[in-house]
Amino acid sequence: MKYLSQIALLVVRELDILRRNHLYAFCMVVFPILVLVFFTTLMEDGLPTEMPVGVVDLDNTSTTRSLTQRLDAFQMSRVVARYPSVSEAREAIQRNEIYGFLYIPKGTTDELLSSRQPKISYYYSYTTLAAGALLMKDLKTISTLGSAAVGQATMRAKGLTDGQIQTLLQPIRVDLHQIANPWTSYNVYLTTMIVPGMIMLFIFLISAYSLGTEIKFGTGKELMEIAGNNILVAIVGKYLVQTLIFLAIVFGYEFYVFYVLGFPNLGSPFMLILLGVIQVLASQGFGIFAFGLMPSLRMSLSVCSLWAVLSFSMVGSAFPVMGMDGPLQTLSWLFPLRHYYMIYQICVFNGYPIIDAWFHFAALVAFLLLPWFVMKKIKNAMLTYVYIP
Amino acid sequence: MSIFHNMNEGLHDICYIWWREMKLMVKDEGVIIFFFIVPIIYPLLYSWIYNNETVHEVPVAIVDDSHTSLSRQFIRMCDASADVRVAYYAQDLDEAKSLVSRQLVKGIYLIPSDFDEKVNRMEQATVSVYCDMALMLAYKAIFQTAQLVSMQMGNEIKTKLGRHYTKQEELIASKPLDYADVPIFNPAGGYGSFVLPGVLVLILQQTLVLGIGLAAGTAREENRYGQLVPMSRHYHGVSRIVAGKAMAYFMVYAVMGAWLLAGVPRLFHFPQLASWSSLVIIALPYILACIFFGMTVSCLVRYRENVMLLMVFISVPLLFMTGVSWPQSNIPGVWQGISWLFPSTFGVRAYVRLNSMGASLHDVALEYGILWIHAGAYFLMAYLVYSYQIRQAQKEIKIQHAAMKERVEQRKKNTK
Numbered sequence: 001m002k003y004l005s006q007i008a009l010l011v012v013r014e015l016d017i018l019r020r021n022h023l024y025a026f027c028m029v030v031f032p033i034l035v036l037v038f039f040t041t042l043m044e045d046g047l048p049t050e051m052p053v054g055v056v057d058l059d060n061t062s063t064t065r066s067l068t069q070r071l072d073a074f075q076m077s078r079v080v081a082r083y084p085s086v087s088e089a090r091e092a093i094q095r096n097e098i099y100g101f102l103y104i105p106k107g108t109t110d111e112l113l114s115s116r117q118p119k120i121s122y123y124y125s126y127t128t129l130a131a132g133a134l135l136m137k138d139l140k141t142i143s144t145l146g147s148a149a150v151g152q153a154t155m156r157a158k159g160l161t162d163g164q165i166q167t168l169l170q171p172i173r174v175d176l177h178q179i180a181n182p183w184t185s186y187n188v189y190l191t192t193m194i195v196p197g198m199i200m201l202f203i204f205l206i207s208a209y210s211l212g213t214e215i216k217f218g219t220g221k222e223l224m225e226i227a228g229n230n231i232l233v234a235i236v237g238k239y240l241v242q243t244l245i246f247l248a249i250v251f252g253y254e255f256y257v258f259y260v261l262g263f264p265n266l267g268s269p270f271m272l273i274l275l276g277v278i279q280v281l282a283s284q285g286f287g288i289f290a291f292g293l294m295p296s297l298r299m300s301l302s303v304c305s306l307w308a309v310l311s312f313s314m315v316g317s318a319f320p321v322m323g324m325d326g327p328l329q330t331l332s333w334l335f336p337l338r339h340y341y342m343i344y345q346i347c348v349f350n351g352y353p354i355i356d357a358w359f360h361f362a363a364l365v366a367f368l369l370l371p372w373f374v375m376k377k378i379k380n381a382m383l384t385y386v387y388i389p
Numbered sequence: 390m391s392i393f394h395n396m397n398e399g400l401h402d403i404c405y406i407w408w409r410e411m412k413l414m415v416k417d418e419g420v421i422i423f424f425f426i427v428p429i430i431y432p433l434l435y436s437w438i439y440n441n442e443t444v445h446e447v448p449v450a451i452v453d454d455s456h457t458s459l460s461r462q463f464i465r466m467c468d469a470s471a472d473v474r475v476a477y478y479a480q481d482l483d484e485a486k487s488l489v490s491r492q493l494v495k496g497i498y499l500i501p502s503d504f505d506e507k508v509n510r511m512e513q514a515t516v517s518v519y520c521d522m523a524l525m526l527a528y529k530a531i532f533q534t535a536q537l538v539s540m541q542m543g544n545e546i547k548t549k550l551g552r553h554y555t556k557q558e559e560l561i562a563s564k565p566l567d568y569a570d571v572p573i574f575n576p577a578g579g580y581g582s583f584v585l586p587g588v589l590v591l592i593l594q595q596t597l598v599l600g601i602g603l604a605a606g607t608a609r610e611e612n613r614y615g616q617l618v619p620m621s622r623h624y625h626g627v628s629r630i631v632a633g634k635a636m637a638y639f640m641v642y643a644v645m646g647a648w649l650l651a652g653v654p655r656l657f658h659f660p661q662l663a664s665w666s667s668l669v670i671i672a673l674p675y676i677l678a679c680i681f682f683g684m685t686v687s688c689l690v691r692y693r694e695n696v697m698l699l700m701v702f703i704s705v706p707l708l709f710m711t712g713v714s715w716p717q718s719n720i721p722g723v724w725q726g727i728s729w730l731f732p733s734t735f736g737v738r739a740y741v742r743l744n745s746m747g748a749s750l751h752d753v754a755l756e757y758g759i760l761w762i763h764a765g766a767y768f769l770m771a772y773l774v775y776s777y778q779i780r781q782a783q784k785e786i787k788i789q790h791a792a793m794k795e796r797v798e799q800r801k802k803n804t805k
Contacts, residue, residue, distance in 0.1 A: 027698050038706050041721055048719040090573070094748035096738070099716065112566055119567040126575040127745045129583045131716040133529065136570070143568035150565040167513045171546040172463075172539040175515045176532060181522035186715070189525055198702055205698055212694070298419040298603070301694050305701040306427065312705060313438050319580045320524045323444035328437065342492075345523035352490035 003233055009226050010237025017210070018241065024210075027202050028242070032249050035198045039191045040261060046185030051131055052080040053139075054089050054101035061109040067146050071102060077138045086123075093125050100124030100135045102142065112150055120146070130186065180264040180349055188263050192344060193317040195253060197337045200283045201308035203246055207287025208304050210238065211378065212297030220382035231379040235371065239284055246284075250276040258348075266351025274354075275343055282336050282367035289367075292374025295381035311337035339363045399629055406633025410604070414637065417607050419693065423600035428645045431592055432585075436657040439581030447530045448476035450485040450494040457505035459542075463516065466538045467498065472530035482519075489521050496520045496531035508546060526580070574746045575660060582659050586745050587713040587737045589649045594679045594733040595704050597642060599696060601683035606693020627776040631684065631768070638680045646672050650740065662747035663740075670750060671739050674760035678732035681767035688774035711737035732763045 018024045055068050072079040080098060083089040089101040103121045111118035122139035126132040148169050155165045181188050214220045227234035254272045258265040265272070290307070291300040313319070314328070314335045321332050332338045339360035346357040354361070371378075414420050449467070453460050468475040476494050479485035485497040499517040507514040518535045520528045548559040575582045650668055654661045690696045709715055710728035717738075720728070728734040739756035742748040750757065 023695055023698060031702060035702065035706065038724065039709075042709060042715060042724055044721070045719065048716045051716055051718055091748075091752065093573070094742055094746050095752045096717070096742060099718075108566075115561050115565060117561045117565065117567050119569060121569040121571055123571045123573050125746065126572045126578045127583060127741055128713060128716055129578065129580065130714065132572065132578070136572070140568075140570065143566065147564055147566040147568075151562070154562075154565075163513075164511060167511050168547055168550060170540075171508060171514065171543040171550075173513050173515045174532070174535050174539050175517040177517065177519045178522050178528070179519060184522070184525075184528075186525075189522070190714075194705060198705065201702055205701070209694065209698065216692075297694055301697050302419065302422050305697050306431075309701060309704060310434065313435060317524070318526075318584075319439055320444055320526055322447075323441050323526070323580075324438055325440065346490065346492070349523055350490065350521065356490045356492070 002228070003230075006226060006228050006230075006233050007237040007240065010223070010234065011240055013223075013226065014238055014241045018245075021213075024206065027206055027209075028245050029249065032195075032199050032202055032253070036195050036253055036256065039194055040187065040257070043185075043187035043190065046183050046187050047076065048131060048134060048186075049075055050078040051076055051135060052098045053077045053135060054081045054083055054092055054098040055079055056083050056086055056089050056101055056103045058106040059104050059108040063109045063112065064104045067104070067142060068102070070145065071138065071142045074138045074142070076134050090123070093123075099128065099131045100139060102139060180266055180351075187261075189317075191257065192263065192349070193315060193337075193341055194312065195257070196250075196279060196340060196344070197308070197312055197315065199246070199250060199253065200279065200311070200337055200340070201305070203280060203283035204287040204290070204304040204308050205301060206242060207239070207284045208291040208300040209297070210242065211288065211291045212295075212300060214382060215295070215385050216297055216387045218387065220385065224379070224382050231375050231382075234382070235288065235375075235378070239288075243280060243284065246280045247276060250280055265348055267348040271347050271354065275340070275348060278343075278361065278364045278368070279336075279340050282339075282364040285368040285370045286336055288378070289370035289374055292371060292378045292381075295377060295385060297387075307335070308337075311335045314338055315341045317341055333363060336364060336367050339367075399626065402626065402629040403633040403636065406630055407636045410634050410637035411640075413604055413608065414600075414641070417604060419603040419607070420600050423596045423603060424641055424645070427596050428592060428649060432589055432649060432653040435585060435588055436581065436653060436659075439579075439585060440657065442577060442579030442581050443472075444526050444530055445471050446474035447472060447496070447527045448474050448494045449496045449498055449531055450477040450479045450488045451475055452479050452482055452485050452497060452499045454502040455500045455504040459505045459508060460500045463500060463504075463538060463542060464498070466541065467534055470534045470538065473534040485519075489519075495524060495527040498535060511550060581657070582745070584713065585657075585659055586654070586741050587708060587711055589653060590675075590737045590740045591704060591708055591711075591733050593642070593646060593649050593676070594682070594731070594736065595700060595707075596645075597638065597676075597679045598683040598686055598700050601638060601680070602687045602690055602696025602700065603693050605684075605687035606690060606696065610693060627772055627779060630779075631681075631771050631775055634684065635677070635680050638683070639676060642676050642680070646676055650744075654744065660745040662745065663743040667743055667750050671736075671743060671753070671757060671760070674757065674764045675732060675736040675739075678736075678760055678763035678767055681764060681771045682732055684771040685767055685774055688771075688778060707731055707733050708737075710734055713737060713741065729759075732760060732767075735759045735763070 053071065055071070057064050057068060068079055071077055081092065083092060083101070086103055089098070089103070092098050093100070101123055103123065105118070105120070108118040108120060120143060122143060124132045124135045124139060151169055152165055155168060160168070178184060214223055223234055223238065224231070227237060251273070254276055257263050258272065287304055290303050294300050294303065314321075314332045315337045316322075316324070316332060321329050321338070324332075342360040343357045343364070346352050347354050414424060451464055453464065464475060467473050477485075477488050479488060479497075482497065482499060485494070485499075488494045489497065497519040499519065501515065501517070504514050504516070516535060516539055518532060520531050522528055544563045547563045553559045553562055572578060650672055651661070651665070653659070686700070687696065690699065710720065710724055710731070711734050712720060735756040739753040739760070742753050743750070
């Protein structure tokens with residue numbers, strides 16, 4: 001009972017701190033919402049559409065023009081310009097006007113009709129990986145289609161049925177099942193990693209910041225006094241409000257993304273709640289631990305921000321962890337976001353049973369317990385440290 | 390005479406401020422972290438992370454219901470490809486699915502029981518591919534390998550079925566229109582070569598802004614009156630202060646810039662098509678723009694740590710706004726507009742096109758021009774916020790001075 005009343009007093013005190021320093025409102029509510037809006041509107045289409053491509057058509061016959069028109073009709077490509085030569089088209093890529101182009105040399109139609117196997121080429125830039133890969137798909141399809149159209153005409157003349165023609169054109173067909181994300185939506189793929197990562201970044205920073213400012217403004221002693229000199233009570237009382245606010249943000253994000261925007265969620269709602277809770281608590285654990293290791297505001301904030309920024313690479317969502325060097329694969333365990341992402345993709349995105357992600361759960365629980373190692377140090381810091389600018 | 394005297398004095402003041410700022414820089418550990426340690430270590434870390442560039446040997450599970458030489462040929466060819474490795478053979482789709490859920494494989498190839506039969510009956514055979522879509526690169530590897538192998542095997546079958554007379558005829562019949570697939574600029578499609586140039590340029594801006602913000606915060610906290618600009622004989626004249634400080638930062642970042650923009654790409658063999666001279670020409674306005682941007686931001690924060698809370702999270706959105714990850718042509722207008730406020734947007738675009746795509750300076754004239762405009766505009770902004778700061782400081786001092794005078798007089802009266 002004594003503890004409860006102490007915690008209640010600390011909660012009131014913390015509420016006052018959060019109200020007075022506007023930075024908390026920004027980092028806990030405004031910025032996370034801003035980031036969520038940014039990424040979901042940036043990639044609203046899911047896939048980039050109507051990306052500018054060029055055509056170098058030196059043949060200029062009705063056959064090649066129809067090829068160009070069909071390329072233009074694709075969802076992802078839009079033919080914006082025709083260039084008289086390959087080098088001019090390349091310069092257009094360098095000027096950032098197009099991402100790729102189709103090159104049809106002179107005499108293509110003639111050679112095609114007399115079956116002398118002409119060769120067309122398509123060029124695309126991989127400096128924007130997503131644009132390059134997607135345009136490559138379109139350009140490749142258009143080139144194969146060109147081939148197929150001619151073959152089809154010949155075979156039909158020979159008297160084959162449509163079914164036979166299809167077989168002869170493509171004897172083996174790949175039947176693709178893109179599980180959980182059939183649209184190949186980049187929004188689904190990136191937003192679900194980056195936005196939670198951002199929220200975790202803010203939790204890291206705010207957790208370290210709120211302890212650090214106690215020393216900076218010389219209120220550490222007061223904090224310990226209210227908590228009856230019990231560091232556990234002090235920590236719980238101090239972070240209770242923040243936990244609740246962050247939980248609200250995380251649940252708000254999950255609701256918006258999975259229920260309003262309809263992102264794939266094959267797991268149960270219970271799983272989302274569990275994931276949100278462990279995400280917030282593990283991140284707070286990390287932030288408090290970082291402060292406990294180096295009880296200085298600037299050092300702990302630096303470590304938290306550097307760690308959080310590195311998380312976006314070590315999470316292994318864009319570039320998979322299995323493609324990294326061995327030591328890095330192990331190091332990735334030290335990043336809470338990595339475990340969050342693994343649980344998300346196993347239990348939420350794909351909806352597999354929670355037991356398959358047990359290791360990552362255990363790891364996040366370990367992050368939550370980390371502050372236990374530095375409790376004494378934090379207490380000492382609160383009572384004796386003096387802020388040096 | 391007085392003009393020369395003024396200039397001489399001004400130069401002296403600039404040099405004094407520059408010297409003081411340098412001293413502050415090496416004394417403050419927060420500044421050291423962001424000015425020296427992060428720009429040196431982070432690129433190395435990132436390069437290490439992305440050093441392998443592409444994923445090879447993505448594990449897949451096979452469900453072979455056909456058990457024929459043709460299906461086994463398909464499996465062998467997939468396994469032999471660079472990108473996919475056949476890790477498990479599963480009895481049925483459920484078993485394969487449990488392999489995916491335990492993260493042992495990233496995809497499933499299912500060969501139906503009528504695979505061989507259909508091919509021999511001149512019907513279209515199918516191979517089902519199930520992909521775990523959590524990893525785009527793994528999905529790409531699994532799908533493209535299946536497509537490639539099925540096309541290759543298809544061509545073999547086609548030539549057998551086609552009843553042609555000569556080899557050449559077979560070749561042409563299987564592919565009447567040949568095509569060449571030419572990826573240019575980063576031809577291997579490497580992840581590091583694509584993302585790292587942008588990240589390097591962004592690190593330059595972010596560390597500069599963080600470092601300047603921290604330095605300003607320290608100056609403010611060490612100052613007796615909580616002011617950014619100390620009251621000193623040398624600190625009158627806004628342009629002197631701005632120029633002196635900028636000189637100190639520029640000196641450090643001339644070195645760091647060379648390391649980030651030329652050293653790291655060379656060390657890790659990332660694309661480097663730009664000449665030294667064009668790199669210098671583009672880096673000059675970029676670094677200046679970043680410095681004045683940083684100085685402007687630094688005036689807005691009251692406590693030194695706040696700049697970290699404000700600037701760190703913005704890094705990732707900034708990277709997306711440059712158009713490296715998500716094509717620039719598909720960024721909504723609102724965000725395009727906001728992206729125009731940050732030097733990094735144009736710095737990254739110009740650098741990527743110069744260095745990764747071998748463009749000439751003429752091709753990045755727009756970005757180059759905007760960087761100079763940024764440098765000019767942020768210089769003006771820095772000038773304005775600093776002069777505001779100085780006025781504030783003077784006002785504060787005057788008030789304190791008056792208060793002190795009053796106290797002294799009061800005391801005099803009392804003693805009388």
